[in-house]
Amino acid sequence: xxxxxxxxxxxxxxxxxxxxxxxxxxxxxxxxxxxxxxxxxxxxxxxxxxxxxxxxxxxxxxxxxxxxxxxxxxxxxxxxxxxxxxxxxxxxxxxxxxxxxxxxxxxxxxxxxxxxxxxxxxxxxxxxxxxxxxxxxxxxxxxxxxxxxxxxxxxxxxxxxxxxxxxxxxxxxxxxxxxxxxxxxxxxxxxxxxxxxxxxxxxxxxxxxxxxxxxxxxxxxxxxxxxxxxxxxxxxxxxxxxxxxxxxxxxxxxxxxxxxxxxxxxxxxxxxxxxxxxxxxxxxxxxxxxxxxxxxxxxxxxxxxxxxxxxxxxxxxxxxxxxxxxxxxxxxx
Numbered sequence: 487x488x489x490x491x492x493x494x495x496x497x498x499x500x501x502x503x504x505x506x507x508x509x510x511x512x513x514x515x516x517x518x519x520x521x522x523x524x525x526x527x528x529x530x531x532x533x534x535x536x537x538x539x540x541x542x543x544x545x546x547x548x549x550x551x552x553x554x555x556x557x558x559x560x561x562x563x564x565x566x567x568x569x570x571x572x573x574x575x576x577x578x579x580x581x582x583x584x585x586x587x588x589x590x591x592x593x594x595x596x597x598x599x600x601x602x603x604x605x606x607x608x609x610x611x612x613x614x615x616x617x618x619x620x621x622x623x624x625x626x627x628x629x630x631x632x633x634x635x636x637x638x639x640x641x642x643x644x645x646x647x648x649x650x651x652x653x654x655x656x657x658x659x660x661x662x663x664x665x666x667x668x669x670x671x672x673x674x675x676x677x678x679x680x681x682x683x684x685x686x687x688x689x690x691x692x693x694x695x696x697x698x699x700x701x702x703x704x705x706x707x708x709x710x711x712x713x714x715x716x717x718x719x720x721x722x723x724x725x726x727x728x729x730x731x732x733x734x735x736x737x738x739x740x741x742x743x744x745x746x747x748x749x750x751x752x753x754x755x756x757x758x759x760x761x762x763x764x765x766x767x768x769x770x771x772x773x774x775x776x777x778x779x780x781x782x783x784x785x786x787x788x789x790x791x792x793x794x795x796x797x798x799x800x801x802x803x804x805x806x807x808x809x810x811x812x813x814x815x816x817x818x819x
Contacts, residue, residue, distance in 0.1 A: 565776020568750025582736030583747025586645035590620025673799020701766030748806020
């Protein structure tokens with residue numbers, strides 16, 4: 487039976503879930519109504535119930551609905567991915583962006599677009615391969631200098647910088663072929679279509695559901711491999727499986743929206759701050775908070791410089807960098 491987090495009253499977790507779900511619902515409606523054509527919330531609800539041939543209905547169903555779903559799905563995947571990676575590595579700085587997973591996935595997608603365009607329908611497997619290779623390089627570099635949180639983060643940032651440099655070089659040298667991947671480089675949900683969702687959602691939905699069912703396994707690994715083995719867990723198998731699951735979620739998000747660093751860092755800390763360290767409780771909350779955060783960030787990116795749009799990846803980076811600096815200073819202290 488799941489117990490409430492220490493210091494929280496009984497029933498706190500359901501309240502957090504309800505509040506997060508309400509926030510997600512509000513964010514969804516606001517996102518469907520925001521843009522060059524402003525649509526009032528009551529009109530959004532009417533169009534959702536009875537679609538017609540009006541401008542409002544076409545804007546909602548053709549442009550904004552798939553865009554909002556893409557932001558919510560990617561945000562949930564990144565939030566859960568970050569919490570998984572932080573749990574299995576016992577590193578509060580672990581994040582798909584900081585560990586180089588997102589940059590490696592973006593590089594693999596660029597290579598696919600430029601040199602293997604026939605593999606366009608396999609964007610998630612390509613991104614997964616690139617993210618997995620980048621994560622392996624990060625762990626390899628960190629192992630030579632010790633697995634402290636800061637060293638692991640620095641190794642990941644070095645790998646991410648290398649992958650980003652190669653990606654930009656390919657963009658410059660093969661500019662005509664790289665046009666199709668330019669939107670993904672800065673991270674954006676603009677222009678996401680129903681076809682994009684159909685291609686990527688199965689690769690994200692199944693791992694998300696699986697991750698939500700494995701909270702107890704993450705709890706054991708968070709205690710350390712030796713303790714997990716003493717409690718009867720197959721620590722090595724669980725560590726590998728959950729790490730691959732975290733990389734797959736991040737890679738799928740990159741295939742859908744491009745690299746959106748710091749979502750997987752901020753959301754897990756928010757979830758733990760609300761519900762403690764029980765991953766059976768924080769994994770579902772991270773999914774809800776990640777989806778709501780990314781949708782709201784996309785709305786803000788549309789409104790900051792309207793009618794032009796700011797890539798949501800740049801906005802999240804501006805918010806996440808101070809968070810990372812403060813967190814790193816606290817860990818070092």
